[in-house]
Amino acid sequence: MILRNVTVDCADPYELATFWSTVTGWPVSEVDKPGDDEVLVEAPAPVPGLLFIRVPEGKAVKNRIHFDWMPTDRTRDNEVHRVINMGATLFEDHRTADGLGWVTLLDPEGNEFCVERSESERGAH
Structure with a gap:
C-alpha cells in the first residue's frame, strides 16, 4: 500500500493550498484554481501530496x-x-x-x- 495524499478538510481549499505551497515550496496542481472544492499541493515523490477539500463545517477542536x-x-x-x-x-x-x-x-x-x-x-x- 502507498500513502498517496494527506487530506485536510477546510473552508477555502485554494487559499489554504496556496499557503502550504508557499511554506513547502511544492506547487499547487496546474489543474486547480480558486473556487475549486479540491486542491492538491504536489509533493516530490515519494512524499504524499497535500489534498485540501472544502467542507461546510469549521474546525471545532484540536486536530487528531x-x-x-x-x-x-x-x-x-x-x-x-x-x-x-x-x-x-x-x-x-x-x-x-x-x-x-x-x-x-x-x-x-x-x-x-x-x-x-x-x-x-x-x-x-
Whole structure:
C-alpha cells in the first residue's frame, strides 16, 4: 500500500493550498484554481501530496493528526519566523533554554502543525 495524499478538510481549499505551497515550496496542481472544492499541493515523490477539500463545517477542536516539519536549510527558529510571516500563528512554544524543543503553530484556518529543530541543530546537542 502507498500513502498517496494527506487530506485536510477546510473552508477555502485554494487559499489554504496556496499557503502550504508557499511554506513547502511544492506547487499547487496546474489543474486547480480558486473556487475549486479540491486542491492538491504536489509533493516530490515519494512524499504524499497535500489534498485540501472544502467542507461546510469549521474546525471545532484540536486536530487528531498534524504535521511535524523539520527545516532542511534553516534553523527551527528561522523557519518559525518565516512561516509566521506567511500567515501562520504561534500557538504553543515548547522550546527550552538548552535549545531543544519545538514550536506549535496554526495555519490560516487554525490547523495545528509543529516545527522541530533541523538536522544540523540535532547534531549540535
